[in-house]
Amino acid sequence: MLKLKFLIPLIAFVLLVGLLFFGLSNDPRRVPSPLVGKPAPQFILPRLQEPAVTFSPEQLKGKVWLLNVWASWCRGCRVEHPVLNELAKQKLVDIIGFDYKDTNQQAKAWLEQLGNPYRLVVTDQQGKVGFDYGVYGVPETFFIDKKGIIRYKHIGPIGYKDLTEKLIPLIKKLQAEN
Amino acid sequence: MRTLIVIFLFLQLNLAFSGIEYRKFESAELEARYNVLIDELRCLVCQNQNLKGSNSDLAKDMRDKIYQLIIEGKTDRQIKSYMVDRYGDFVLYKPPFKSITLFLWLGPLLFFIIALIVIIRVVKQRSRVDSVETLTEEEHQRAQQLLQAAQQEKDNKA
Numbered sequence: 001m002l003k004l005k006f007l008i009p010l011i012a013f014v015l016l017v018g019l020l021f022f023g024l025s026n027d028p029r030r031v032p033s034p035l036v037g038k039p040a041p042q043f044i045l046p047r048l049q050e051p052a053v054t055f056s057p058e059q060l061k062g063k064v065w066l067l068n069v070w071a072s073w074c075r076g077c078r079v080e081h082p083v084l085n086e087l088a089k090q091k092l093v094d095i096i097g098f099d100y101k102d103t104n105q106q107a108k109a110w111l112e113q114l115g116n117p118y119r120l121v122v123t124d125q126q127g128k129v130g131f132d133y134g135v136y137g138v139p140e141t142f143f144i145d146k147k148g149i150i151r152y153k154h155i156g157p158i159g160y161k162d163l164t165e166k167l168i169p170l171i172k173k174l175q176a177e178n
Numbered sequence: 179m180r181t182l183i184v185i186f187l188f189l190q191l192n193l194a195f196s197g198i199e200y201r202k203f204e205s206a207e208l209e210a211r212y213n214v215l216i217d218e219l220r221c222l223v224c225q226n227q228n229l230k231g232s233n234s235d236l237a238k239d240m241r242d243k244i245y246q247l248i249i250e251g252k253t254d255r256q257i258k259s260y261m262v263d264r265y266g267d268f269v270l271y272k273p274p275f276k277s278i279t280l281f282l283w284l285g286p287l288l289f290f291i292i293a294l295i296v297i298i299r300v301v302k303q304r305s306r307v308d309s310v311e312t313l314t315e316e317e318h319q320r321a322q323q324l325l326q327a328a329q330q331e332k333d334n335k336a
Binding site for chain 2: 028029031032033034035101127131132133134136137
């Protein structure tokens with residue numbers, strides 16, 4: 001009994017260290033999105049390549065698709081871009097680019113230089129629609145299912161490891177749903 | 179005159195801190211609400227700053243939106259839920275009372291109760307030790323006698 005009492009501070013210490021360690025390994029930048037599980041907010045935005053034509057999420061109903069928020073001024077996007085190119089090459093899923101607070105000229109130059117993984121790109125120059133999507137740190141990628149519901153949000157650049165281990169299985173799972 | 183100038187300068191200082199953009203409101207009440215809201219909501223880019231203190235682009239957008247919603251006649255609650263719907267509970271500096279925040283809210287109370295129990299036990303244990311050390315009536319008399327005897331012996335010697 002005496003021995004057990006003696007161990008209490010040690011146990012408390014180990015628990016505290018565990019808690020602090022958990023806190024350290026958590027990335028505070030990754031704020032869970034309240035939009036996951038809810039329908040993707042509707043919008044009508046002009047396309048980058050043909051500004052006269054608009055795009056709206058309704059047009060992709062019945063399909064699994066990705067909405068990738070990016071901008072030519074965003075450094076993380078430069079890291080992520082080759083990974084998106086790789087995903088596009090697999091022709092697994094439609095990626096819609098969401099050019100956030102950018103100029104069309106710079107966005108076009110970026111795509112010419114680094115390749116275009118997008119089926120199409122919409123432009124949100126003022127960031128008004130981005131606000132509805134709760135965009136706060138570009139790049140962000142929304143995974144939208146056949147019913148138009150946001151099922152997952154990836155915050156920050158997508159890496160090759162994220163893609164193969166998590167995101168491609170997720171896309172396949174969503175595509176298998178009815 | 180000098181005091182007046184000092185007071186005037188302090189007023190200027192206040193103006194400089196009350197938000198980054200100049201906003202025009204129909205009434206002082208609306209302005210007060212705006213100031214409270216930008217004080218209570220968090221900027222997601224620079225997470226330890228509120229909207230009032232942040233220079234980030236997003237904070238500016240959020241302030242613009244709050245201003246617009248106030249002008250539209252939305253209530254504070256509507257404006258907060260508008261932000262929460264988009265950015266999550268995280269935008270609120272004061273988290274809502276929910277199942278996942280239960281520990282956050284009740285944790286201090288829990289620790290207080292644990293501390294109280296520990297204190298009561300320690301105090302009880304101590305008073306038990308004291309009661310062992312107090313003398314019975316007989317022992318008390320005996321001690322008195324011994325002390326008196328010692329005193330007499332001392333007096334006799336003197």
